[in-house]
Amino acid sequence: MSVVSSFVPHGEHFIAGAQIATPAQFSSVPAHGPAHSFSVGTPALVDQACRAAEAAFHSFGYSSREERARLLEAIAEEIEARAELITEIGTQETGLPTARLIGERGRTVLQLRLFAAHIRQGDYLDRRTDSDLTHPQSASNPKLRLMQRPIGPVAVFGASNFPLAFSVAGGDTASALAAGCPVVVKGHSAHPGTGEIVAQAVVAAITRCGVHPGVFSLVQGGRRDVGEALVQHPLIRAVGFTGSLGGGRALFDLCMARPDPIPFFGELGSVNPMFLLPAALAARSEEIGAGWAASLTLGAGQFCTNPGIAVVMRGADGVTFAEAARSALSHTPPQAMLTPGIAAAYRSGRDRIGAQTGVQSLLNSSCDVRDATPNLFCVTAREWLGNHLLAEEVFGPLGMIVTVESLEEMREVAQFLTGQLTATLHMDEADAAIARDLLPILERKAGRLLVNGFPTGVEVCDAMVHGGPYPASTNFGASSVGTLSIRRWLRPVCYQNLPDSVLPKDLQ
Incomplete structure (x- = not known):
């Protein structure tokens, strides 16, 4: 097809x-x-969009x-129809390489189609009925x-670091x-x-499918008052956010301060620690060090799952591991960050x-106005444990080795x-006892636990927790x-003594 x-x-x-x-x-x-x-967006536009959504x-x-599944599939098709144009402007605006944008576009349409298949199956509805075994029927x-x-x-x-997969038609919207x-x-x-060209794709799909146009709106730009107006609008029932801890916490507090508090599903910050257990470290210190360097610098370190510690x-x-990581990092060329502001924040954090x-x-290393290196x-565990600031995320290709004595x-x-x-x-079989000891602690700390890998890949599938x-x-x-992300936007409703003629079709 020509474009x-x-x-x-x-x-x-x-x-x-x-x-x-x-x-x-x-x-x-x-x-x-x-x-x-x-x-520039305005609170008045937000009000117009929210009223249309209601x-x-x-x-x-x-x-x-089935109707919603067809809409999701149509959005995927419309995005693919604009593939080359999306990649072109996406690379210009963000500085991300072409291959990254192509991969992210693939991820975006994959999750649209995955959600379509998932809702067709209907399991997400968690349909339940009473039974004679647990609730004997009588008059x-x-x-x-x-x-x-x-x-x-x-x-x-929309998120700054994922212009497609976590933005206009990304996971929250889908x-x-x-x-x-x-x-x-x-x-x-x-x-x-x-954002605009992806919104065009969404609007085209809505038109194709004959869906009410108020089902989607995009408000561009705007100052803080636009975001505040959106989360405080009485017709908004929940919020999805991916971004900084400071910005997310401010919006979360606004959601909680409403006369009717609403859920705020914010993904805010993480250092994604790696624990190198002794047998694995002895067997593969250089390999793990080089792999860590590659994960740290993927996308200029602008991944929420960047393993910073x-x-x-x-x-x-441990010295061999550190030298392998240092050597690999020293050969990494400068990479463009998403915005000058993000680059400045990275330098400040460093x-x-x-x-x-x-x-x-x-x-x-030094870096200019937009590029990052x-x-x-390295710090001892004693120093690290005594300074909460060392456990805070620095968004970019920065790693910290925490050395422990025991x-x-x-x-x-x-x-x-x-x-x-x-x-x-990172473990070998000889580390199994240590891993079993750490696992109950880490289960309480993290949503996803990995062994012998790096967390910067987040697979879109039924079993993922992000x-x-x-x-x-x-x-x-x-x-x-x-x-599982679909469940954020649902709530259980119990129907008592409703005849089949009145019940929602999915319960009949």
Whole structure:
């Protein structure tokens, strides 16, 4: 299929299928290529989008699973129809390489199709009925049936580091639509053109499928008042967010301060620790060090699952591991970060870590306004345990080795950790007893536990959990990746003594 040579954004919002401009404008800041102007969002636009979403819910929330599955598949098709244009503007705006954008687009359409298949099966509804065994029927006993139902309009905040998979038509939007919830997206100003072309795909799919246009809106840009207006709007019933701890916590607090508090599903921050157990370290120290370096620098370290901390026994094997990581990192060329602001925050974090007492720099590199280069530090467990700042995430290719004197001290480090998205054990069979000892601690700290791997790959599948105790996420019982993510936008409803003619079709 032939396509035009480039995509030129119109810079307008999408509100219930209509393109709307606002007088105030902001300019994109691409890593390369032309900048474009975009309309700035307003609280008034947010109100318009939320009212349209509520109007759409009265039909979309009660649509069939097949209708919603066809919509998700149509969105995937429309994204694929714009594949080359999405890649072009996405690489310009973010500086991410072409291969990364192609892979992320594949992930985005995969999860749309996975959710379509999942809701067709119907298991996510968790349908239950009373039974004679547990609830003997008699004239005085009611007939009870239960099913998960969509909660209503959902607000989604696009993520800076995933312009496709966690943004306009990413996992939050796709899972909410699968559940039957209309979506109002606040686009991220780091990649507004990418957001616009993906929104075009969503609107085209909605039109094709004859769905109420209020089921999706995109509000571009905007100051803090736009985000605040969105999470505080009385018609919004839940929020999905991927971003910084500070920004996410502020929105979470606003959700809790509402007259009617609503769920805030925020993925906020994680250092994703790795524990290198003695036998594995002795057998594969160089291999693990080189693999860690590759994981740390993937995508300029701008992954929420970036393994920022390695916990290692002090000794010769630990020195070999550290040198292998340092050598591999030293050969990593500069990589463009998503925005100048993210690059500045990375430099600030590097300087903050390097200034702490007891921290030794193993690799100290400089970087310019937008590019990032790796940094590697080392600190003893005693110093690390005494300084909470050393356990905070630095978003970018920065690694810290925490050296322990004993297995008991390794256990103490594990207990000190706050909530994490992931925790990794590098182990051999001889380490099994140590792993069994650490596992109950790490299960309470992280949503996903790995052995002999690196956490920067998050597979989209039924069994994935992408979440964890605070501050990794604000709701440890949820996942923002995989089919479990649909459950965030549902609530159980019990139907007592309703005749089949009145019950929802999925319970008849």
